[in-house]
Each structure stands twice: as structure tokens, then as C-alpha cells.
Amino acid sequence: MAQPDYQLFAFWRSSATYRVRVALALKGLSAEEHYIDLDAGDQLGNDFLKINPLGAIPALIIPGQPPLTQSLAILEYLDETVPNPPLLPADPLGRARVRSIAAALAADTHPLIVPRVRQYLTTTGGFDLAAWRAWQIKWFTTGLQGLEVRLATETSTGTYCHGDQVTIADILLMSLVAVMRVFKISAANTPTIDRIVALCETHEAFANAHPLRQEGAPAP
Numbered sequence: 001m002a003q004p005d006y007q008l009f010a011f012w013r014s015s016a017t018y019r020v021r022v023a024l025a026l027k028g029l030s031a032e033e034h035y036i037d038l039d040a041g042d043q044l045g046n047d048f049l050k051i052n053p054l055g056a057i058p059a060l061i062i063p064g065q066p067p068l069t070q071s072l073a074i075l076e077y078l079d080e081t082v083p084n085p086p087l088l089p090a091d092p093l094g095r096a097r098v099r100s101i102a103a104a105l106a107a108d109t110h111p112l113i114v115p116r117v118r119q120y121l122t123t124t125g126g127f128d129l130a131a132w133r134a135w136q137i138k139w140f141t142t143g144l145q146g147l148e149v150r151l152a153t154e155t156s157t158g159t160y161c162h163g164d165q166v167t168i169a170d171i172l173l174m175s176l177v178a179v180m181r182v183f184k185i186s187a188a189n190t191p192t193i194d195r196i197v198a199l200c201e202t203h204e205a206f207a208n209a210h211p212l213r214q215e216g217a218p219a220p
């Protein structure tokens with residue numbers, strides 16, 4: 001069997017890992033996954049903290065190189081080293097728009113619902129599980145409904161978030177939708193997002209990255 005191109009520290013449900021899985025598949029690259037059980041706290045074990053001292057996945061190991069962390073940085077690295085198919089538009093304004101959509105989801109939405117935030121809020125923060133769920137719903141839907149307004153009104157929206165090709169913006173959108181489904185949360189009144197999600201789902205790269213299709217996932 002061919003050697004994988006990379007090693008990927010991953011967890012079945014991880015939204016940020018999903019992004020890397022999709023990008024690797026779109027670029028025709030392979031990675032051997034190493035399971036970091038976020039529910040068991042593996043991300044805070046000494047072995048993994050040597051790979052990412054911030055205790056978060058994904059981490060991508062390129063042979064002979066220090067680990068790469070932060071999904072957006074990894075996506076851009078993959079796009080620069082394997083240019084086809086491109087995951088960013090050719091023009092600077094287009095690239096800025098795609099990066100803006102991606103950052104709105106990766107930096108302003110997703111970090112609010114990760115396990116370390118749940119852990120803090122449900123202990124020190126005094127949240128019970130109902131308050132945590134209300135928090136999850138609030139920030140997921142705030143992020144997606146804000147994006148819906150952008151996608152529905154900005155002229156650069158095409159069949160995908162930007163134009164008619166998959167970009168990093170679509171990967172980020174799908175990564176949020178994928179975990180919202182795991183948590184059984186949906187945002188109402190997002191017809192543009194729903195249309196783009198349905199189109200992305202027709203791609204094998206997205207379908208195969210689905211959280212419930214990963215090792216360690218519960219039976220659907």
C-alpha cells in the first residue's frame with residue numbers, strides 16, 4: 001500500500017479537522033489519522049501538547065517538518081503547495097472576501113463552542129447543560145444567519161459561497177454545518193446556505209469527511 005503523504009491528528013467530530021480532510025481530498029493527498037479523543041481529554045496529554053501546546057486539533061505532520069496547526073493556515077499551505085484545484089480566487093478582492101467568510105466562521109463562530117469553552121462554562125462559569133445548549137445554538141445560528149445575509153446580498157456569491165468553484169469559504173461553511181448536525185442544531189431561514197450545502201454534499205471530498213463516517217464515530 002502507498003505511504004500516506006502526511007500524518008493528521010484528528011477526532012471524528014472535530015470541525016477544524018473536517019476542513020483539513022476536505023482540502024486533502026480535493027488536492028488528491030492522503031493522511032494517516034491519529035485519534036485524539038477530545039471527550040477523554042487526549043488533547044491535554046503531554047504527548048499531544050508537544051505537538052500543539054495549545055491542546056487543539058488538527059495538527060498536520062509533513063515529513064521532516066515541525067507540526068502545522070490552525071486549520072486555515074493548513075488549508076492555505078495545501079493550496080500553495082498543490083495549486084490545483086485552487087481553493088482561493090485569483091483576484092485579491094476575491095481572496096479577501098473568501099478569507100473574510102472563512103474567518104467569520106473559524107475565528108468568530110467556531111471557537112465559542114469548542115470543548116475547552118464548554119468545560120469552562122459548565123464548571124467555573126456555572127452553566128448547566130441547558131444553558132450550554134442555549135449558548136451553542138445562539139453562537140452557531142448567529143454565525144450562520146450573518147453569513148446568510150452576506151451570501152444572499154453580495155454579488156460575488158455564485159453556485160458556491162464565492163463564484164462557481166469550491167473555495168475555502170465553502171469548506172468552512174460545511175465544517176460548521178457538519179458539527180451542527182452532530183449536535184442536532186439547525187439555523188432557520190438560511191436558503192442560500194442550504195442551497196450551497198446541498199451542492200457541496202454532492203462532492204465525494206465533503207461526503208467522505210462527514211463526522212459520522214470517521215473512525216471512532218458513534219453508529220448513525
Ligand SMILES: N[C@@H](CCC(=O)N[C@@H](CS)C(=O)NCC(=O)O)C(=O)O
Nearest residue numbers: 014015016056057070071114115116
Ligand atoms: N482555530 C483552530 C481551532 C482548533 C480547535 O479548537 N479544535 C478543536 C476541535 S474542532 C479542539 O481541538 N478543541 C480542544 C478543546 O477545546 O479542548 C483551527 O482552526 O484549527
